Amino acid sequence: MSRWDAIVIGAGPAGIGGASLLAERGARVLLVDETPGPGGQIWRGIETVPESRAAILGPDYRAGAAEVARLRASGATLAFSTEAWRVEPDGTVWLRDAGGLRREAARHLLVATGAMERPVPLPGWTLPGVTTIGGLQILLKREGLLPRGPLALVGTGPLVYLYAAQCLTAGKRDLVLVDTARPGAMLAALPHLPRALLGHGPAYLAKGAGLLWQLRRAGIAVHTNARQIGIEPDGDGGLVLRFLGRGRHRLRLSRIGLHEGVIPETHLLRSLGCRMLWSAAAVAFHPARDRDLCSSLGHVHVAGDAGGVGGAMVALLEGRIAAMAILERLGHQVDPLLVSATRRARRAHLAARPLIERLYRPAPELLTPPDEVVACRCEEVRCGEIRASLAAGAAGPNQLKAFLRCGMGPCQGRICGPTLAQLTARIRGVTMEEAGWLTVRPPLRPVSVGEIAALASEEP
Amino acid sequence: MPFIRLDPPTPEAGPELFFEGRPLRFRPGETVAGALMAAGVTAFRETPVSGAARGPWCLMGACFDCLVSIDGQDNQRACMVAARAGMKVRRQIGARRDAAGAGK
Amino acid sequence: MSVAGELVVIGGGLIGAALAWGAARAGADVTLLDEGDIAFRASRGNFGLVWLQGKGLGHPDYMHWSIRAGRRWPELARILGEESGIDIGWRGGGGLHFCCSAEEMEQRRALIARTRAEAADISIELLDREALRERAPGIGPQVLGASLSDLDGEVSPLFALRAFHEGLVRHGGRLRTNFSAREIRRDPHRGFAIRDASGAEVTGRRIVIAAGLGADALARQIGLEPRLMPERGQIVVTDRVAPFLHHPASAIRQSREGTVLLGSTHEDAGFSTATEVEAIARLCRIGTRLFPALRSARLVRAWAALRIMTPDGLPIYDESPEMPGAFLVTCHSGVTLASLHALDLGPALARGDLGPAPRSMRSARLAVHPT
Numbered sequence: 001m002s003r004w005d006a007i008v009i010g011a012g013p014a015g016i017g018g019a020s021l022l023a024e025r026g027a028r029v030l031l032v033d034e035t036p037g038p039g040g041q042i043w044r045g046i047e048t049v050p051e052s053r054a055a056i057l058g059p060d061y062r063a064g065a066a067e068v069a070r071l072r073a074s075g076a077t078l079a080f081s082t083e084a085w086r087v088e089p090d091g092t093v094w095l096r097d098a099g100g101l102r103r104e105a106a107r108h109l110l111v112a113t114g115a116m117e118r119p120v121p122l123p124g125w126t127l128p129g130v131t132t133i134g135g136l137q138i139l140l141k142r143e144g145l146l147p148r149g150p151l152a153l154v155g156t157g158p159l160v161y162l163y164a165a166q167c168l169t170a171g172k173r174d175l176v177l178v179d180t181a182r183p184g185a186m187l188a189a190l191p192h193l194p195r196a197l198l199g200h201g202p203a204y205l206a207k208g209a210g211l212l213w214q215l216r217r218a219g220i221a222v223h224t225n226a227r228q229i230g231i232e233p234d235g236d237g238g239l240v241l242r243f244l245g246r247g248r249h250r251l252r253l254s255r256i257g258l259h260e261g262v263i264p265e266t267h268l269l270r271s272l273g274c275r276m277l278w279s280a281a282a283v284a285f286h287p288a289r290d291r292d293l294c295s296s297l298g299h300v301h302v303a304g305d306a307g308g309v310g311g312a313m314v315a316l317l318e319g320r321i322a323a324m325a326i327l328e329r330l331g332h333q334v335d336p337l338l339v340s341a342t343r344r345a346r347r348a349h350l351a352a353r354p355l356i357e358r359l360y361r362p363a364p365e366l367l368t369p370p371d372e373v374v375a376c377r378c379e380e381v382r383c384g385e386i387r388a389s390l391a392a393g394a395a396g397p398n399q400l401k402a403f404l405r406c407g408m409g410p411c412q413g414r415i416c417g418p419t420l421a422q423l424t425a426r427i428r429g430v431t432m433e434e435a436g437w438l439t440v441r442p443p444l445r446p447v448s449v450g451e452i453a454a455l456a457s458e459e460p
Numbered sequence: 461m462p463f464i465r466l467d468p469p470t471p472e473a474g475p476e477l478f479f480e481g482r483p484l485r486f487r488p489g490e491t492v493a494g495a496l497m498a499a500g501v502t503a504f505r506e507t508p509v510s511g512a513a514r515g516p517w518c519l520m521g522a523c524f525d526c527l528v529s530i531d532g533q534d535n536q537r538a539c540m541v542a543a544r545a546g547m548k549v550r551r552q553i554g555a556r557r558d559a560a561g562a563g564k
Numbered sequence: 565m566s567v568a569g570e571l572v573v574i575g576g577g578l579i580g581a582a583l584a585w586g587a588a589r590a591g592a593d594v595t596l597l598d599e600g601d602i603a604f605r606a607s608r609g610n611f612g613l614v615w616l617q618g619k620g621l622g623h624p625d626y627m628h629w630s631i632r633a634g635r636r637w638p639e640l641a642r643i644l645g646e647e648s649g650i651d652i653g654w655r656g657g658g659g660l661h662f663c664c665s666a667e668e669m670e671q672r673r674a675l676i677a678r679t680r681a682e683a684a685d686i687s688i689e690l691l692d693r694e695a696l697r698e699r700a701p702g703i704g705p706q707v708l709g710a711s712l713s714d715l716d717g718e719v720s721p722l723f724a725l726r727a728f729h730e731g732l733v734r735h736g737g738r739l740r741t742n743f744s745a746r747e748i749r750r751d752p753h754r755g756f757a758i759r760d761a762s763g764a765e766v767t768g769r770r771i772v773i774a775a776g777l778g779a780d781a782l783a784r785q786i787g788l789e790p791r792l793m794p795e796r797g798q799i800v801v802t803d804r805v806a807p808f809l810h811h812p813a814s815a816i817r818q819s820r821e822g823t824v825l826l827g828s829t830h831e832d833a834g835f836s837t838a839t840e841v842e843a844i845a846r847l848c849r850i851g852t853r854l855f856p857a858l859r860s861a862r863l864v865r866a867w868a869a870l871r872i873m874t875p876d877g878l879p880i881y882d883e884s885p886e887m888p889g890a891f892l893v894t895c896h897s898g899v900t901l902a903s904l905h906a907l908d909l910g911p912a913l914a915r916g917d918l919g920p921a922p923r924s925m926r927s928a929r930l931a932v933h934p935t
Contacts, residue, residue: 034521034540036542041520048489050467050468052466052467052468053466053467056466086841094841103841116518116520116522117518126512126514126517126525127513128502128503128504128513128514128515129461129502129515130515130517131515131516131517131518131519132517132518132519134518134519134520135516135517135518135519135520136519138519138520138539139463139494139497139519140466142489142491142494143487143489143490143491143494143498144465144466144467144487145463145464145465145466145490145494145497145498146463146464146466147461147463147464148461148462148463148464149461170466172464237461237502238461254461255461377514377517377523377525378524379509380507380509380510380512392729392730392733392739393598393729393733393739393740393741394741395598395599395600395601395741395742396600396601396602397601398601398602398608399601399741402605402608402722402725402726403722403723403725403726403729405821408864408865409524409803409864410524410535410803410862410864411522411523411524412864412865414522414523415517415518415522415523436600436601436602439602441839441865441866441867442839442865442866443863443866446537446862446863447862447863448859448860448861448862448863449559449800449802449826449848449851449852449858449859449860449861449862449863450848450852450858450859450860452800452841452844452845452848452863453845453848453849453851453852453859454845455841455842455845456842456845456846456848456849457842457845508804508821508822533860534860535803535862554804554806555803555804555805555806555822556803556804556805556806556860556861557805557806558857558860559802559805559808559824559857559858559859559860559861560702560805560806560807560808560857561701561702561808561855561856561857561858
């Protein structure tokens with residue numbers, strides 16, 4: 001087993017930006033990703049996508065092709081369909097691929113695990129036919145699949161509008177948007193407008209406005225200020241969506257997508273013990289990072305959405321910033337002008353972020369849902385049981401897990417974790433940092449008992 | 461409700477897998493989840509806790525709600541497995557049985 | 565803030581919670597102090613066996629005490645179930661210890677003979693492969709047999725703990741979490757005062773230290789010296805499997821939910837609760853050797869917890885000679901002994917004594933005598 005200069009985990013924009021630069025400068029780099037090819041969620045399938053599908057997905061998607069080509073030419077060792085199921089603080093990374101389990105080691109880790117969609121616990125969110133909007137978009141990118149029949153997109157965040165526009169481009173018209181953003185969001189966002197007009201901010205705002213205009217021009221119904229959302233089966237294979245907007249609504253649909261923004265995917269970082277910070281603006285935890293994007297562990301850098309959601313361009317640039325910091329630590333010469341220029345470019349791309357965060361805040365009722373709502377999809381634990389346990393003295397997420405089994409299922413608390421922390425903070429009257437988080441246990445990705453047994457070096 | 465396949469049509473005789481014993485055509489490149497959803501399947505499993513019906517939620521391997529049995533291997537994430545011709549896919553009903561061996 | 569009570573139990577794990585529940589049920593005014601969300605939590609990393617085969621051989625008091633605990637478990641399980649409505653996953657009916665070599669079979673034979681010789685009130689038989697297959701049809705080809713006792717059982721330690729916590733409150737007790745006891749002193753008016761890291765204080769006429777590895781520092785303040793050491797145990801658990809193992813067993817346990825636990829290791833790793841791939845791999849190897857079909861099960865979680873070991877491995881039940889009314893209870897068998905802690909010792913502490921706890925288990929036995 002040889003030791004890599006760096007292992008990069010995740011081949012989205014951040015991992016691609018980081019691994020390319022590291023390899024181009026002569027570092028020994030291993031890039032791993034669980035999907036079959038480079039691109040991450042944003043550029044998923046970029047190397048294999050048919051032209052007709054790429055046209056639907058738009059120019060931001062196509063922009064990935066050049067970066068992926070650069071990665072291929074960089075000399076980085078690429079391991080796709082490969083899952084990092086355990087990462088140890090000394091730089092050991094345990095991998096799983098078609099050949100089984102193996103161990104790699106690196107002097108530096110670049111964690112680029114991206115973002116995940118915030119869970120959307122509302123009545124009926126576990127019904128078949130209800131998925132995340134990100135999930136629907138994956139079906140479009142990866143497989144060219146578009147839902148047939150009336151579709152409601154419920155929630156808030158740029159992805160709602162982007163996916164709606166992609167549906168329109170693909171010819172889908174039986175579409176309704178149910179926006180959960182509060183009317184006050186615009187007002188709260190206003191103070192952040194001046195900054196959003198700097199750097200690349202206007203381009204982001206123009207893009208958003210373009211999407212809205214496209215929807216309006218197509219005559220797509222948009223319900224605003226939607227509250228008290230609930231989903232039920234219609235008894236005929238379809239779904240009924242109820243909500244309070246301007247009056248009470250009851251829509252019959254064949255499929256519903258939910259989305260309340262994306263949050264950093266921090267499972268791996270937490271397993272390493274990286275220090276986490278709560279962002280009230282982003283309503284999410286993110287790892288503490290220094291200027292070089294180094295986490296609280298000296299040899300673990302974090303780039304892209306995993307460090308704080310900023311989108312593809314920010315991720316790409318952060319990958320490069322982290323790569324330059326790692327190169328310097330490896331003893332390579334790095335041009336300080338290039339470092340500062342990359343930092344400036346990153347800041348320019350982040351200009352509109354504070355405005356966007358405030359425009360698309362998740363509704364409070366989705367953070368601490370009503371009692372009857374299932375919080376833990378795996379173990380089917382409802383918010384009411386969690387509230388009762390907290391009221392009886394449960395100290396936090398780990399005790400809730402011990403007493404109620406929430407977070408013990410196969411998803412390992414990825415989905416219910418945010419809800420457990422929010423309910424703890426709310427009921428115990430403590431900050432999100434004080435509320436704590438489910439202790440992350442290996443394996444980080446599914447591994448079978450047989451696969452692990454094969455690693456035993458001797459007869460027990 | 462099924463999904464529309466956007467890519468230019470391929471010849472009628474594409475590969476097939478079997479879902480609950482009945483043949484189901486898919487396109488190369490589709491995952492098992494994609495193939496089932498395209499065919500209009502919404503409920504992929506019944507939970508071991510309450511027996512509730514579930515289907516895919518995240519479609520990126522994180523939520524474990526799209527579990528199916530594939531060629532006798534239970535609890536497989538349909539969204540992470542590429543569809544292959546001849547594959548036998550069944551709904552995952554309750555807890556996995558394959559690991560129970562002769563004792564089940 | 566100061567809260568006064570009759571009996572204060574320091575430590576909300578299985579030992580402290582069982583004692584507090586038992587005392588409150590017997591009518592005492594009880595306050596149970598528990599730490600925050602993250603702590604050394606032996607009770608939450610536990611394997612969940614009520615295990616009596618071979619327990620206490622060579623230590624008659626401990627052996628009889630443990631076996632008595634085993635006999636009381638069905639009663640405790642019934643009471644907790646009725647009163648809390650929580651299915652604590654109790655399953656008795658005898659436990660299997662699997663043997664994969666002639667040597668292991670011989671060791672079990674010797675253990676059975678010794679158990680008889682020491683007149684233990686437990687019956688253990690040796691099953692050959694054919695007899696074992698009737699009880700555990702899925703065993704692998706290397707399994708030669710098993711010993712089976714009538715008394716072993718299993719329980720969800722987490723649900724049992726929750727039932728104790730909820731039951732305590734139901735019986736009028738108080739549960740105070742996020743209280744990390746640091747300092748104990750005598751209070752002239754109210755018996756004892758316990759202070760936590762943040763300066764909060766709780767007072768009580770009598771106190772019980774049941775604080776796991778934290779008991780060492782607290783016990784010294786009442787003049788006792790248990791000299792506790794951590795011993796790491798690693799455990800893995802799988803996703804839910806259809807029921808296939810219908811007995812409690814050593815090294816493998818199928819929970820009421822269907823998940824399969826494999827464990828646990830015995831390691832000296834200081835206070836580290838890290839897991840190690842080599843150890844986890846060995847646990848999985850043992851599991852698949854016992855039940856080969858388990859190969860396809862998915863590992864959901866691996867964890868490590870710290871057992872609380874006294875120098876001689878036996879429990880300590882003690883009262884401070886210099887501060888009467890201050891008690892210490894510690895052991896590494898918090899599950900097995902929970903029935904006696906809850907049903908016998910808790911009510912005794914409510915009265916102000918150690919009741920049926922054998923005097924030979926006081927900590928004086930561990931004193932380092934200058935020679």
